[in-house]
Every structure is written in structure tokens, then in C-alpha cells.
Amino acid sequence: MEEIVAEVLIKRLADWGVDTVFGLPGDGINGIMEGLRRHQDKVTFVLVHHEEAAAFMATAYAKATGRLGVCLATSGPGGIHLANGLYDAKLDHAPVLAITGMQETSVLGTAYQQEVHLERFFADVAEYNEMVVNPAQLPSLVDIAVRTAYSRRGVAHLTVPNDIQVAEAGKNPWPAVAPAIPPKTAPIYLTPAIRPHEHDPDAAVEVLNAGEKVAILAGIGARGAGELLEQVADALGAPIMKTLSGKMVLPDDSPYVTGGIGLLGTAASADLVDDVDTLLMVGTNFPYTKHLPAPGTVKVVQIELDPVRVGNRLPTDVPLIGDAKATLAALLPRLRRRTDRAHLEKYQREMADWRGRMAALESPDREPIAPQYLARTLDAVCADDAILTCDSGTIATWAARHWDIRGGREFYLSGNLASMAPGLPYAIAIQHAHPGREVVAFIGDGGFAMLMAEFHTAVWHRLPIRVVINNNSSLGQILWEQMVLGYPEHGVRYGEPQPDFAAWARAAGGHGVRVDKPGELADALREAFAVDGPALVDVAVDPNEPPMPGKVSYEQAKKFGLAFLHGQPHKAAIASTLFKDRVQQLRDS
Numbered sequence: 102m103e104e105i106v107a108e109v110l111i112k113r114l115a116d117w118g119v120d121t122v123f124g125l126p127g128d129g130i131n132g133i134m135e136g137l138r139r140h141q142d143k144v145t146f147v148l149v150h151h152e153e154a155a156a157f158m159a160t161a162y163a164k165a166t167g168r169l170g171v172c173l174a175t176s177g178p179g180g181i182h183l184a185n186g187l188y189d190a191k192l193d194h195a196p197v198l199a200i201t202g203m204q205e206t207s208v209l210g211t212a213y214q215q216e217v218h219l220e221r222f223f224a225d226v227a228e229y230n231e232m233v234v235n236p237a238q239l240p241s242l243v244d245i246a247v248r249t250a251y252s253r254r255g256v257a258h259l260t261v262p263n264d265i266q267v268a269e270a271g272k273n274p275w276p277a278v279a280p281a282i283p284p285k286t287a288p289i290y291l292t293p294a295i296r297p298h299e300h301d302p303d304a305a306v307e308v309l310n311a312g313e314k315v316a317i318l319a320g321i322g323a324r325g326a327g328e329l330l331e332q333v334a335d336a337l338g339a340p341i342m343k344t345l346s347g348k349m350v351l352p353d354d355s356p357y358v359t360g361g362i363g364l365l366g367t368a369a370s371a372d373l374v375d376d377v378d379t380l381l382m383v384g385t386n387f388p389y390t391k392h393l394p395a396p397g398t399v400k401v402v403q404i405e406l407d408p409v410r411v412g413n414r415l416p417t418d419v420p421l422i423g424d425a426k427a428t429l430a431a432l433l434p435r436l437r438r439r440t441d442r443a444h445l446e447k448y449q450r451e452m453a454d455w456r457g458r459m460a461a462l463e464s465p466d467r468e469p470i471a472p473q474y475l476a477r478t479l480d481a482v483c484a485d486d487a488i489l490t491c492d493s494g495t496i497a498t499w500a501a502r503h504w505d506i507r508g509g510r511e512f513y514l515s516g517n518l519a520s521m522a523p524g525l526p527y528a529i530a531i532q533h534a535h536p537g538r539e540v541v542a543f544i545g546d547g548g549f550a551m552l553m554a555e556f557h558t559a560v561w562h563r564l565p566i567r568v569v570i571n572n573n574s575s576l577g578q579i580l581w582e583q584m585v586l587g588y589p590e591h592g593v594r595y596g597e598p599q600p601d602f603a604a605w606a607r608a609a610g611g612h613g614v615r616v617d618k619p620g621e622l623a624d625a626l627r628e629a630f631a632v633d634g635p636a637l638v639d640v641a642v643d644p645n646e647p648p649m650p651g652k653v654s655y656e657q658a659k660k661f662g663l664a665f666l667h668g669q670p671h672k673a674a675i676a677s678t679l680f681k682d683r684v685q686q687l688r689d690s
């Protein structure tokens with residue numbers, strides 16, 4: 102059999118170390134599927150049910166391994182389905198290659214069926230975006246696409262017309278008119294060692310040593326620098342706040358950590374933001390400027406790998422362009438140890454108080470099941486090196502506050518796109534990448550329903566993920582957002598009949614169980630975590646439990662009250678939940 106272009110594509114991906122492609126076939130990529138079939142010993146094709154899931158999987162694969170994630174979709178609708186997952190990669194800086202099909206070159210421009218110009222459609226999302234129109238362009242276009250995805254930490258897209266996919270490999274059908282021969286490139290990328298210039302740290306050291314009340318904000322860019330962060334925090338007597346995406350950077354029980362920052366953060370972090378004169382930002386592009394110190398009130402030192410993102414959120418006094426670990430290591434020996442520990446100790450006391458308040462909400466005595474109790478029980482059942490994926494929704498609040506990072510635990514969500522539904526495909530891709538690890542998707546009923554077919558993907562690919570649904574029968578996050586705006590909820594609760602997710606899990610060939618009673622929860626989770634294969638636990642939680650901010654402002658409380666006045670349904674149940682939460686906290690504190 103003569104070698105076809107699709108084989109060159111797949112073999113070159115293998116040369117790059119790609120071992121997995123997530124996708125779904127179609128008439129626009131039959132040639133590429135043949136390339137995958139012929140080289141299945143090198144690259145595994147993971148068939149999914151929805152291309153959006155394939156793109157989320159590629160993103161998660163990249164986030165969890167640091168290696169390129171690859172997804173594949175057919176021309177037209179298949180490619181369009183990828184878009185959401187690709188934006189997740191773009192916004193969270195994950196290297197991903199999307200490969201799509203295109204109609205034959207001979208019909209392009211004739212409004213042929215499924216003629217969607219995906220290279221135009223992906224113009225915004227992709228850092229590199231090309232249509233292959235000549236077999237001789239390969240494998241160089243693969244090399245440049247992959248290098249761009251790595252170096253720009255984003256999406257590269259190659260679309261390959263049907264006829265090119267099955268054309269003879271390497272053949273250039275047209276006579277060359279310019280003195281150009283296709284370049285011979287190599288499948289090589291070297292991550293640059295980015296560190297500050299020799300004297301850049303001087304100013305940072307001066308500002309940090311001069312600070313009376315210093316705080317650190319650590320983001321996901323500081324991953325791997327946890328111990329150094331703690332040493333710097335110790336020297337400066339500085340508490341460390343973590344972004345939600347950066348939750349796994351440091352253990353939640355670290356004596357320096359004040360937990361999350363922002364709406365999902367802790368009261369300790371909220372107080373700290375208003376009580377610092379110097380802020381050290383490390384590997385973060387935290388978007389909610391309202392939750393940062395007011396510009397001009399603090400001195401800011403920022404360590405950031407990408408010069409484009411320095412000073413994005415606060416006017417930075419001392420920017421340090423460099424890798425978090427290398428830069429912290431350069432700073433550490435020059436920091437004076439602060440002997441006055443009062444600032445740090447104040448926030449250690451606040452955190453002890455916060456942990457007590459959170460523990461009170463995790464009570465097993467509350468019925469319906471409190472989502473806080475669900476997250477804490479899940480925390481207790483999960484292994485010390487479990488990997489948790491999470492969706493956008495109130496689940497993010499419960500995971501942020503009631504599921505702890507300790508040991509080798511990891512945590513992933515769609516941070517900056519904040520999309521619903523990635524939790525399940527993320528878990529599948531991460532389990533595929535790390536076969537021995539415990540991988541748990543902690544997701545909402547709304548997010549699960551969007552891509553629930555992928556549970557079957559986990560089953561037949563024998564990927565023993567655990568799916569735990571925080572089922573409040575509603576789009577809970579939006580329900581509370583509407584009320585905080587002063588509007589009664591509208592269009593956010595799913596009606597009867599409710600879907601039976603546990604039955605779907607069993608129908609798909611996995612383990613599925615529904616839990617309504619707090620007393621049954623721990624055993625149901627333990628059983629599910631022990632089964633040999635994918636398992637789903639659908640937990641009915643209190644739909645009237647609000648994800649409260651760490652500190653409630655007067656304005657928020659007033660708007661909440663207005664929603665009640667304007668006809669908020671279920672207000673008796675909501676008021677009673679709020680009241681019971683407060684009583685529980687007071688009783689247990």
C-alpha cells in the first residue's frame with residue numbers, strides 16, 4: 102500500500118511523543134482515520150461521543166501532563182463542536198493541537214455540503230492556524246503547529262482537505278515556480294529557561310524586605326514551587342492566598358495558607374487583601390480586580406513567565422519576568438527574616454476560625470444533605486494523591502472550601518473560560534494519562550447532563566473514574582447570582598421528572614447509585630470507590646444551600662433581600678437554610 106499524507110501526519114505526531122488523539126470520525130476525516138488505523142501501534146485513538154468532550158480531554162491531558170493534547174474532528178459540525186474545549190485551552194494556557202477535516206480542494210468555494218472554513222472559524226482561538234493544500238507541506242506544518250502550541254501555550258489548528266489526506270505522501274503535484282523547496286524541519290522543542298536578568302531581583306528584594314505587612318498571592322504558574330513559596334512566606338512573615346486554579350500549588354493545611362481569594366475564597370483572605378502594604382504575586386493572572394487591594398495602596402512585586410501578563414491586574418512596582426521556581430530561589434537567600442510574626446499569626450488565627458465555621462457547615466445532621474457535607478465526606482474518602490476535576494457552578498465553591506489539597510493531590514477546572522461540563526471529560530483524559538491514579542469528577546447535575554454520554558466513553562475504554570454529582574436539580578450558581586442582583590430566580594430549576602443519572606450509569610455498563618440520606622453517603626462513596634470500573638454516585642443535596650462569599654457585604658445582603666421582596670420563590674426554605682447555617686456556625690464555634 103502506498104503511503105498517504107495522513108500517515109505522515111500521524112507518524113510525525115508520534116515523533117513528537119504524541120500517544121493519544123481524542124476525537125470522533127466523520128466523512129471529512131476518513132483519510133486521517135486510516136492513518137490512525139495504520140499506525141495504531143504508535144498513537145491510540147480515543148473515540149468519544151461529542152467533539153466538545155474531545156477538546157476538553159485534549160486540554161485536560163495537556164494540563165495534567167504538560168505535554169501536547171491532541172483532538173480530532175470532522176469537517177463542518179465536528180470542528181464547530183470542538184470550539185468550547187479549545188477556548189478552554191486558550192484561556193488556561195494549555196498546549197493543544199486540533200486537527201480537522203475540510204472538503205476536497207476541488208470543491209472549495211462552491212458552497213459544497215459542510216463547507217465550513219474552519220481555518221477562519223478558529224482564527225480567534227488558534228495561535229497557529231493553517232489549511233494543508235499540498236502534500237509537500239507535511240510534516241513541516243505539524244512541526245510548526247506543535248512548536249507554536251508549546252511556546253505560546255495555546256491552540257494550534259491544522260485542517261486537512263479530504264483529497265490531501267489520501268494523496269500520496271510527500272508528492273508535490275505542481276511545478277515549483279519560485280526558488281522554494283519545502284523546508285525540512287525537526288520535531289524538536291526546547292522550553293526556554295526564563296529567569297530575571299542578574300540585577301532585576303535587587304528592587305524586588307528591597308520592596309519585600311521593607312514591607313511591614315506582606316502577603317503572597319500564588320497562582321497555577323507557581324505549580325512546583327510550593328516549598329519555596331513556604332520558605333519565602335516564612336522569611337517575610339507573609340500569609341499566602343491561592344487562586345482557585347492554583348489550589349493545588351500548596352496544601353490547604355499549610356500554616357502559611359489562608360485559602361482561596363475572591364468570591365469562593367475565605368474570610369481570612371478577604372480580610373488580608375485589605376490589610377497589606379506589600380503584595381508578592383507569583384504565577385497568577387487572577388481576574389477579579391475587585392478582590393485585590395485597591396491600586397496604589399500597596400507595593401506590588403510580580404513574578405510572571407509571560408511579559409504580556411505583567412501588570413495586567415495591578416500596577417506592578419517591580420516586575421520579574423521568569424519561572425516562578427527559579428525566581429523565588431533567586432530571591433530567597435536575600436530576604437531578611439522578619440522577627441515580628443504578628444501579621445502572620447493574626448491570619449493563622451483567622452484561618453483557624455474559618456476552618457471551624459466551615460466544619461460547622463459540614464454537619465452530617467443536616468437534611469437534605471448539605472453540599473458542604475458531601476464535599477467533606479468526599480475529601481475523607483479520596484486518596485492522598487487523588488486528582489479532582491470540577492465544573493463551573495456551586496460545586497466549585499464546595500470543592501474550593503471543603504475538599505483539601507494534601508499529599509500529592511491535584512485539582513483541575515476550567516478556570517478562565519469557566520465552562521460548564523469539562524469535569525467529566527477532564528477526568529476521562531486524566532485517567533487515561535495516569536492509569537494508576539484515583540481520578541474523581543465532582544460535578545453538578547447541569548454540567549453532567551450536558552456531556553453525560555461520555556460516562557459510557559469511560560466504561561468502554563475501561564477507565565475507572567469516579568463521578569460524584571452534587572445534584573441540586575438546578576443551575577444553582579446562576580440561581581444565587583440572580584438573587585444577589587436583587588432579582589427573583591427565573592429559569593434555573595429543572596422540573597419533574599428529574600433524570601435518573603444513576604440508572605444511566607448502570608445502563609452505560611458502570612456502577613450507579615443515588616444517595617438521598619446523609620447517613621448513607623460515606624458508605625455509598627466508599628463502595629463506589631472500590632468497584633472495578635467507572636462508578637457514579639448521584640447525591641441529592643439541598644437546593645436551597647447558598648454558596649456564600651467569605652465576607653458578605655451590606656450591598657449583597659440588601660440585594661438578596663430585594664429578591665425576596667420581588668417574589669423570590671422558595672424563600673421560606675432559603676431563609677430557613679440561611680438561619681440554620683448561622684445557628685450551626687455559632688453553636689460549633
Ligand SMILES: Cc1cc2nc3c(=O)[nH]c(=O)nc-3n(C[C@H](O)[C@H](O)[C@H](O)COP(=O)(O)OP(=O)(O)OC[C@H]3O[C@@H](n4cnc5c(N)ncnc54)[C@H](O)[C@@H]3O)c2cc1C
Binds near residue numbers: 404
Ligand atoms: C465557578 C467559578 C468560580 C470561580 N471563582 C474564583 C474565585 O473566587 N477565586 C479565584 O481565584 N478564581 C476563581 N475562579 C477561577 C478564575 O476565573 C481564574 O481562572 C483563576 O483565578 C486564575 O487563576 P490563576 O491566576 O492561578 O491562573 P491563570 O489565569 O492561568 O494565570 C496563571 C499565570 O501564571 C503564569 N505562569 C505560568 N507558568 C509560570 C511559571 N512557571 N512561572 C511564572 N508564571 C507562570 C501564566 O503566564 C499566567 O499568567 C472561578 C472559576 C469558576 C469556574
Ligand SMILES: Cc1ncc(C[n+]2csc(CCOP(=O)(O)OP(=O)(O)O)c2C)c(N)n1
Binds near residue numbers: 494545546577579
Ligand atoms: C457552557 C456554559 N453555559 C452556561 C454557563 C453559565 N453557568 C455557570 S454555572 C451554571 C450552573 C451550573 O449548574 P450545575 O452544573 O448543576 O452546578 P450547580 O451550580 O448547580 O452546582 C451556569 C448555567 C457556563 N458557565 N457555561
Ligand SMILES: [Mg+2]
Binds near residue numbers: 494545573576
Ligand atoms: Mg446543579
